Amino acid sequence: MVITMTPMTNNGVLMMIMVLMMMMMMMKAMMTMTTTTTTTMTTTT
Structure with missing residues (x-):
């Protein structure tokens, strides 16, 4: 460990x-909103 x-x-x-x-x-x-994060990531990129 550090x-x-x-x-x-x-x-x-x-x-x-x-x-x-x-x-x-x-x-x-991430656990609570995995779908939202994925959608936003795809849309932004």
Whole structure:
């Protein structure tokens, strides 16, 4: 993991938490509206 490489400082922990939260949100959004995302992607491109 990246935890061992990066120094365990407040900033590092905060960044990790933020990234984790973002990932969770993205996953939830994708799970909730997969059809809408796919349609928008195809239409935009």
